[in-house]
Amino acid sequence: MIDTIHAVQTPEGVDLALPVAGPAPRGLAYGLDLLIQGVALSAAQTLLFSAGQTGFAIGLYLIAVFLLVWFYPVLFEVLSRGQTPGKRLVGVRVVHENGTPIGWSASVLRNFLLVADFLPLLYLAGVVSMCVDPSFRRLGDLAAGTLVVHVAREPRALRAAAPADERERPVAPALPLTLEEQRAVIAFAERAPLLSSERADEIAAIPSSLTQGAEPRARLVAIAAWLLGRSA
């Protein structure tokens, strides 16, 4: 409930979960892009005006400004799998609402309509729209049918480690566990290696009726191994 997940149903009948990105990472990505555009512009300026401010140089510079302001986001989004350099740094990407890679039409629309998101001042419309919409879409996203999602991290190494020693061999729980309780035990076993050992012991001590006695942590991992169906 508390996660911001946009579910997409595929033609295969499965729901794919897209983790949508909120105003903060998106604002950061936008700021980084502005910075990069600024650097690119001043580089173009030095390059073009190195031989003096001729009319040709000024004309070329203005065309460069035009292309950079309007088409930098579009070109990067379409050609670089939904990521401008800023979005790449922050780790977000633009996709169509059905999860497919963004195309020209949608990218042009969402980026041009950034003007509407700016109104009445300082992106007020865009921020309000993002805060109201459950998928954090700004006006441009709504009109173009796009989403900004977090890029998946490398699949986490969150697999319950194989039993390390004798004490962690699979053990059946002493009481019957509900599905939710089983999940909690498995999740604990998956995460235990990431916790400090004191904290892991502390948490493992909570379900005392399950662990019964000494070394609650090893006991929980052993129960998890049994629940996961590991052979002894």
Next chain:
Amino acid sequence: MKLAAFEAQGRARWDRLAVQLDALELGQGAADGVDVADWPALYRQVCNDLALARDRQLSSALVEELNQLALRGHQLLYQARAGQWWSLGRVLGSEFPRAVRREWKLVLVCHLVFYSLALGLGALAYRSPDVIYSVMDEASVRQFEGMYDPEQGTMRKGRGAEDDAQMFGFYIWNNVSIAFRTFASGLAFGVGAIASLVWNALSLGLVAGHLTREGSAEPFFTFIAAHSAFELTAMLLAGAAGMRLGLALVAPGAHTRLSAVRAAAAQSLPIIAGAALMLVVAAGIEAFWSPRLLPPALKLSVGGVLWALVALWLSLAGRARGD
């Protein structure tokens, strides 16, 4: 089924799909010696696995991994073919004129409002010398009076290639940006597009009227005759596209507001693309042709021909036989 059994049975297929997706995402395929022939079938299997793993509440790490695989497969399998819409010839030859004709009522209203407003204000500025100062300050009035002075205005002296190139860049940056902003700000219930339309009519009408009154009609109209065919039309089309967005929001008809705006945005896109290209053409004409010192009759007739061509193009191009 326990997780371990589930994983033992599926692991080979998940890893195989992951390898195939890695290759496909890099744009590699069978040609690079990667065996990808069966990946859609594998992908569908993985979708099944994902549904099972989720339903049985197996480890959340596994569900996340399978979701990731299915998502990557989904993106590859169902991506739109890029670039079909984007062919320039098709946009200019049929998509754009068709989109303009589909919005003919709105385009007509924009033209009527714009030109009657400009004409009325022009007449006003022609009759009384003070009207123009109500919207412009003295310095800018003096500046354009100087530009179009029939005896020694800058328009009478001609200018070099340097200035032409600079102005070309300026017209592209300035005019095309204005068109894009006019379109986008139409989303604010059409207000932005209407304001831009009114402001353009105001400045064009007042300047034209004022200059005519000062006896500069000839340098002014011979200057704008050619590029105005593209520039004014493109600006009005961008305004109409913006108003389409606003109208979809104000009066969505039988649709929800969201889907009305989406449809309007998709329909307006060819108009905006076409208007931008028209403005680039206009920038070229305005920078390299309009300032040339040529007989007024020639410049006016070139202008007339261009106006006629624009009208013919927008009303006829892309019609199917018997349309």
